[in-house]
Amino acid sequence: MGILDGKRILVTGVLTEASIAFAAARIAQEQGAEVILSSFGRQMKITQVIAERLPETPKVIELDATNDDDLAALPERLEGNIDGIVHAIAFAPKDALGGVFLDTPWDSVSAAIHVSAFSLKAITVAAKPVLNKGAGVVGLTFDATISWPVYDWMGVAKAAFESTARYLAKYVGEDGVRVNLVSAGPLKTTAATSIPGFGTLEDMWGDRAPLGWDQKDTTPAGKAIVALLSDWFPATTGEMVHVDGGFHSTGA
Structure with missing residues (x-):
């Protein structure tokens, strides 16, 4: 038996096999879940092409998290209740990243916050009519409690995302829905490589992470997501779990 046997999970943000979202979808299927991608x-x-590389090809539904019509149609498109959501979407315009923090215009900042932070609330509330009691919502972050080189306004958006997760956990807890985050170390995903100078972050991890860090291995983060979606964390919400080889715990 898998820890997600009988559960239906919506996974957003699957675009490449190298993504954490793909790893989460794969492991969720291996643990018995029916996965729906958006x-x-x-x-x-x-x-749709990447979906065929999963153990079982899942249904892919239309969902633009910034589109009110898509959000309103989400319960119908899911075709039944779900037991979890993996939020793995984020975006920031090029002029919001790479060391140009002081010059970024508000339009770019607002776009980053809308897609990368507000969408967590938007998707969860849209799915609320079909979220089973005990459901888990798990989002992906890059620890925004401190500033990072080149991450700039995406870092600010992730800080908003982390705060959104805590408030969301507060307001949906009465429905038995849990909201948690996984903070992974730097991985060679499409999202990471699109950030100018992101390699400066990757270089830190090899020296400082007590357990070491493989920048190409998304499985640890995927496993953490699946664990948080399962019934093994029934009383955990508003939490951020670090999956970074222990980097966050060391000063030098």
């Missing part, structure tokens, strides 16, 4: 626009075809 995508939208031109990315839909990419997600």
Whole structure:
């Protein structure tokens, strides 16, 4: 028996096999879950192709987290109740990253916060009518309790994301829904490589992470997500679990 036997899980943000979202979807299936993927626009075809590389090819539904019509249609498109959501979407315009913090215009900042933070609340509330009691919502972050080189306004958006998760946990807890985050170390994902100078972060981990760190291995983060989706954390919400080889615990 798997720890997600009989559960239905919505996984957002699957665009490549190298993504944490793909690892979470794969492990969720291996642990007995029925997985539904979401995508939208031109990315839909990419997600559909990548979906075929999972152990079982899942259904892919349309969901633009910034589109009110898509959000309103989410319960119908899911075609039944679900037991969990993996939030793995984030975006910041190029002029919001890479050391240009002081010059970034508000339009770019607001876009980053809308997609990367507010969408956690938007998707969860949209799915609320079909979220089973005991459901888990798990989001991905890059520890925003401190500042990082080159991460700039995405770091600010992630700080908003982490705060959103805590408030969301407060307000959906009465429905038995848990909201938690996984903070992974730097991985060679599409999202990471699109950030100018992100390699400066990757270089730190090899020296400081007590357990070491493999920048190509998304499985540890995927396992943490699946564990938080399962019934093994029934009284845990508003939490951020670090999956970073212990980097966050060391000063030098």
